[in-house]
Amino acid sequence: MILHDFLPSGNGYKIRLLCAFLGLKVTLKEYDITKGETHTDAFLAMNPSGKIPVLELDNGQCLSESNAVLLYLAEAHQSPLLPTDLIQKAKVHQWLFWEQYSHEPNIASPRFWLTHNAMNDLKKQMLPDRIQQGNAALKQMNDALCSQNFLTGNTLTLADICLFPYTHEAEEGGAYDLSDYPHIQRWIRTIEALNGYISISQKKF
Amino acid sequence: MILHDFLPSGNGYKIRLLCAFLGLKVTLKEYDITKGETHTDAFLAMNPSGKIPVLELDNGQCLSESNAVLLYLAEAHQSPLLPTDLIQKAKVHQWLFWEQYSHEPNIASPRFWLTHNAMNDLKKQMLPDRIQQGNAALKQMNDALCSQNFLTGNTLTLADICLFPYTHEAEEGGAYDLSDYPHIQRWIRTIEALNGYISISQKKF
Numbered sequence: 559m560i561l562h563d564f565l566p567s568g569n570g571y572k573i574r575l576l577c578a579f580l581g582l583k584v585t586l587k588e589y590d591i592t593k594g595e596t597h598t599d600a601f602l603a604m605n606p607s608g609k610i611p612v613l614e615l616d617n618g619q620c621l622s623e624s625n626a627v628l629l630y631l632a633e634a635h636q637s638p639l640l641p642t643d644l645i646q647k648a649k650v651h652q653w654l655f656w657e658q659y660s661h662e663p664n665i666a667s668p669r670f671w672l673t674h675n676a677m678n679d680l681k682k683q684m685l686p687d688r689i690q691q692g693n694a695a696l697k698q699m700n701d702a703l704c705s706q707n708f709l710t711g712n713t714l715t716l717a718d719i720c721l722f723p724y725t726h727e728a729e730e731g732g733a734y735d736l737s738d739y740p741h742i743q744r745w746i747r748t749i750e751a752l753n754g755y756i757s758i759s760q761k762k763f
Numbered sequence: 764m765i766l767h768d769f770l771p772s773g774n775g776y777k778i779r780l781l782c783a784f785l786g787l788k789v790t791l792k793e794y795d796i797t798k799g800e801t802h803t804d805a806f807l808a809m810n811p812s813g814k815i816p817v818l819e820l821d822n823g824q825c826l827s828e829s830n831a832v833l834l835y836l837a838e839a840h841q842s843p844l845l846p847t848d849l850i851q852k853a854k855v856h857q858w859l860f861w862e863q864y865s866h867e868p869n870i871a872s873p874r875f876w877l878t879h880n881a882m883n884d885l886k887k888q889m890l891p892d893r894i895q896q897g898n899a900a901l902k903q904m905n906d907a908l909c910s911q912n913f914l915t916g917n918t919l920t921l922a923d924i925c926l927f928p929y930t931h932e933a934e935e936g937g938a939y940d941l942s943d944y945p946h947i948q949r950w951i952r953t954i955e956a957l958n959g960y961i962s963i964s965q966k967k968f
Contacts, residue, residue, distance in 0.1 A: 606903050607865065619850060626856035634849055644839055645824060651831035658864045660812065680892070683885055698811050 559584045562604065562612040564591045568666055568723030569624035570611040571758045576628055576719050578756040578763040580635055584613075586761055592674060625654040628716050639716050649710045653717035657724075661699075664692035665734065666724040672731030689733050696739050699725065703741035707748060714752065722749055723758065764789045767809065767817040769796045773871055773928030774829035775816040776963045781833055781924050783961040783968040785840055789818075791966055797879060830859040833921050844921050854915045858922035861900075862929075869897035870939065871929040877936030894938050901944050904930065908946035912953060919957065927954055928963065 561577075561584045563570035577584050589595040589610055597608045604612045605622040613621045613630075621627050632640035641647050668688050671677045699721065702709055709717040726746045728734040736743055749755065756763045766782075766789045768775035782789050794800040794815055802813045810817045810827040818826045818835075826832050837845035846852050873893050876882045904926065907914055914922040931951045933939040941948055954960065961968045 606906065607861065615850075621850075621853050621857065623857040623860040625860045626853050629856050630849060630853040633852075644835060645820075645826075647838075648826050648831050648835040651834050652826065652828040655828040655830050655860070655863055656812065658860055659867070662864070663868070680888055684889065687885070701811065 559616060560587050560614040561585070562587050562589060562601070562610055562614065564589055564596075564610045565759060565761070567591070567610060568727065568758070569609075569662075571723040572624050572720055573611050573613065573627050573631070574758075574760075574763065575722065575756060576631055576639070576716070579639070579714075579719070579752070579754045580631065580637060581754070582631070582635070625658060625716075625720055628654070628720060632716055639714065639719065641710075641715065646710065650715050650717045653709055654720050656695075657720050660691070661695045661721065662724060664688045664695055665728050668692065668733045669724070669727060669731040672733060685733070692728070692734060693738075696725070696728065696734065696736075696742060699745075700739040700741045703745050708745070714749070718745070718749060722746070726750075727758070764821060765792050765819040766790070767792050767794060767806070767815055767819065769794055769801075769815045770964060770966070772796070772815060773932065773963070774814075774867075776928040777829050777925055778816050778818065778832050778836070779963075779965075779968065780927065780961060781836055781844070781921070784844070784919075784924070784957070784959045785836065785842060786959070787836065787840070830863065830921075830925055833859070833925060837921055844919065844924065846915075846920065851915065855920050855922045858914055859925050862925050865896070865903075866900045866926065867929060869893045869900055870933050873897065873938045874929070874932060874936040877938060890938070897933070897939060898943075901930070901933065901939065901941075901947060904950075905944040905946045908950050913950070919954070923950070923954060927951070931955075932963070 561573060563586055565588060591610060596610055602608055604614065604620040607622060609622065611624055611627065613627045615621070621630055629640065640650060668685060671681050699709065706712050708714050709721060725742060729736055766778060768791055770793060796815060801815055807813055809819065809825040812827060814827065816829055816832065818832045820826070826835055834845065845855060873890060876886050904914065911917050913919050914926060930947060934941055
């Protein structure tokens, strides 16, 4: 499998982290998204959205949308990271959709604007509202983690792998302070200590 | 089952439409989201995000995030609307995540601002960029539909049920003109002609 990716991307890191936990080998092909490298005809043929990550399977088929790729890999490898019980599975799905709507735009986007020199006047005006919503999202995670080790209970699932990347980097750029969220801090340390864990910048796993 | 909902919501309508197609009976409990009715303690206990739709199962368990609810209902009823082939399933998942990140914020949110008197100076400034991204999303759907009847092929799936609500209402508020997207217009007419179809304002099904 080839993972078309941009190393600083949390969306890409989700898939790398899952592959590392599952012991799957993938070849990394890197693109600089800040230089339009995902808007070539060749890339758009893989993903019309022009976005990494894209997982190219051995048969040449391409899967996009990071959380769809997580679900595919977990099901294809019958991993307990995606529960088979339908209610438990729905709880994992909930966090995956919530991440794309309520967490990523408020936490990952401001981090990108602040760390990749991508701020402009409109984004500066949008920032306070994004930060308010981002803190509401972090509070919701912190509340969920106050009585259990992981987001859906006491075992690691795709929900944690999905939410880990942009949460553990939330402070980059200065918009967020995780010391306000002690249960999230403990959860981060728990995941970092798991067998197979890799950092966001680790290319070999 | 009880569906906690707000009738004009496209996210709620997704679930109502799926229930109608599957022949499932649900009791509708309505909330006016413009009056804070989803921010009571009782509602937050069902969904800490304070958002409709919430599906309350017969055993009292509550599921939120509209697309997670679609997946739950389709799997619980072993509906072919969610393919069992893992690649085909991943293609459905792709559209579901894409809808929450690339479609809903650009198409549903501006519609809400423009039709529910929710516009302010900042939103006015954000609008041109949202509309540009919304048109890119509609173009992507139109392209996908140019050679097939439905989003993932020639049979209806959850991808179509998920994308139908906010797409068929995209023109409300005046931000979008669907006559630019003839394949989407045909797809809308195809879905509206299906057995079991209900409109967004239909309470009985």
